Amino acid sequence: MKLSVIIVTWNSTDDIETCIASLRFRGSSKTTVVDNASTDTTIKKLASFPSINLIANHHNLGYAHANNQGIEAAQGEYILLLNPDTCLKPDALDILAEYLDEHPDVGAVAPKLLNPDSSVQHSIRSFPTTSSVFWELFGLSRLFQQSHRFGRWRMAYFDYDNPGEVEQPMTSCMMVRRSIFEELGGLDECFPIFYNDVDFSLRMHTAGWKTVYLPQAQVFHRRGASTNQIKPKMIWESHHSLFHFLRKHDNSRLFWLKAMLLIPLLEFAALIRVLAYRLRPRSN
Secondary structure: OOEEEEEEEOOOOOOHHHHHHOOOOOOOEEEEEEEEOOOOOHHHHHOOOOOOEEEEEOOOOOHHHHHHHHHHHOOOOEEEEEOOOEEEOOOHHHHHHHHHHHOOOEEEEEEEEEOOOOOEOOOEEOOOOHHHHHHHHOOHHHHOOOOOOOOOOOOOOOOOOOOEEEOEEOOOEEEEEHHHHHHHOOOOOOOOOOOHHHHHHHHHHHOOOEEEEEEEEEEEEOOOOOHHHHHHHHHHHHHHHHHHHHHHHOOOOOHHHHHHHHHHHHHHHHHHHHHHHHHOOOOO
C-alpha cells in the first residue's frame, strides 16, 4: 500500500465528512480515524464511510497517543497526519507523494495551508529555542517581525509562494515516510496535545532527514476547530508544553537559570491570553 491517512477526531462533527470526502489519491490508500471519545455525532457520521478503519477510544487519550495508534495500524509506505478540520484540493495528496517518490533524502513534505477565505495560513516556523521564546514573550518578535534574529521563530518573512526545505511545518497536514516513524519511535506522548509535532520534526531533522514545503499542494484548514472548544485549558497546556519542549532540547548548563525567568513569563503570558479570551465579546 502506498498511503495511510491518519485522522484524530474529538467532537469533530462539523468537519469530518468534508475532510474525508476531500481525500483523493491515485495510488492505493487506506484511511484510519482514531476517535478520542467524542460526545457529539462524530462517530455516527463516520458510519457513512464504511471503508474507513475506525479506532474508537473510550477515553480521550491525547493527540499524540491517538496518532501513534493510527501509525501502528498503518501499512502504507507513506503516512499522512491530517487534522479533521481540513479540506484538501484534488491533487494535493498526489503532489506530496510524488515528491517523496522522487526525493529519497526527504523524510516529510507539507502543503500550503489556506484559511477558509483562501488567504495563506502562516504554517511554517523554525524550531523554538530559549532565546526565540524570550524575544516572543518580550514582544520583540512582533516589533521586528522581519528580523531573522528576533522574528526567527514565527518567520513572518517566510515566502509561502516558493517550495523549499523548512524546519517545522504545521502538522495539520504532513506526509511522512513510515520508516521514519519506525526509526524514531512515533510521537512523544509526554506532549499529549501540543509540541509533539515540533518535537518529532526536530528529531527527524537531527536524524538527518529533510522536510520540504510544497506550495503546489494546497489544503484548507479551519484552524483550532477542536481545541477552541476548550480554549482556556488549551492555552495553559500549550505554554506548559512549550516549556517541556525547551527543557527536553536545551542541553546548556544555564537552562535552569534561564528557566527561573522563563517559567513566570510563560505563566503570565498564558494568564493574559486566557483573560483576553474570556473578555472577548461573543457573537450570538
